[in-house]
Amino acid sequence: MTIYKITLKDAAVILWKRKFSFSGRSSRKEFWLGVAALWLSYYAVFSILYAIFLFFIAGVSRTALNGAVLADAFLVLYLVTGLTVFFVSAALNARRLHDIGKSGWWQLISLIPLLGGLVLFIWLLRPSDGDNQYGPEDYYSSILNE
Template sequence: MEYFIDAFRQFAEFNGRASRKAYWMYYLFYVLFYIAAGILDAFGGAGLFSALYALAVLVPGIAITTRRLHDTGRSGWWQLIYLVPLFGWIVMLVFLLQDSKPDNEYGVRPL
């Protein structure tokens, strides 16, 4: 939960690096809370809770993904590859699963 809250504290921080653990722990709680919002929608929310949640996590999600890409030595602009059907998602998954690179132009290696 600490990683999820930390991502919100740094919601507009597109500089620096995020470790693999920080990114995937954020993503785990992202999915869990999205499922909870979906359950609330099933009880009469008509999609309101899911839509508000998706809007609330949009910028922090882009920011932490950018920092994770920086950790692998890539620019945050690589997120645009998501727009390529199927292939883009596979490439991004490979990038996000890779180990951290040593100190690079984006900063020192996170712990």
């Protein structure tokens, strides 16, 4: 097994370059650093949106219509952000499952209450299986140099 010196910055670059790609692989380290980068990005975007919302809501007259329009706009932006995180996370999970030789569809096992999420979590902790049908184990340099 090859040890890769991947940083949080590298994982973030790989994550956003392959944000909607369900093909290929993600090593254990790339996956967990990618999860950290994804959630840090999500909370940063959400915090900025919320700050903007609070800034504008403070300046909006107290009529129900203005407040409702602003709340609806915030809700739409929040939903778009949430859906983006959902699909990027699903793609990252699929690539991690590919790294251990499983189909990305196996992430649906998490829909089984309690047990499914635990099984998926244990799989995500497993080390890479070496070269497999989803690609070679050594693929970082080609992604980072694109």
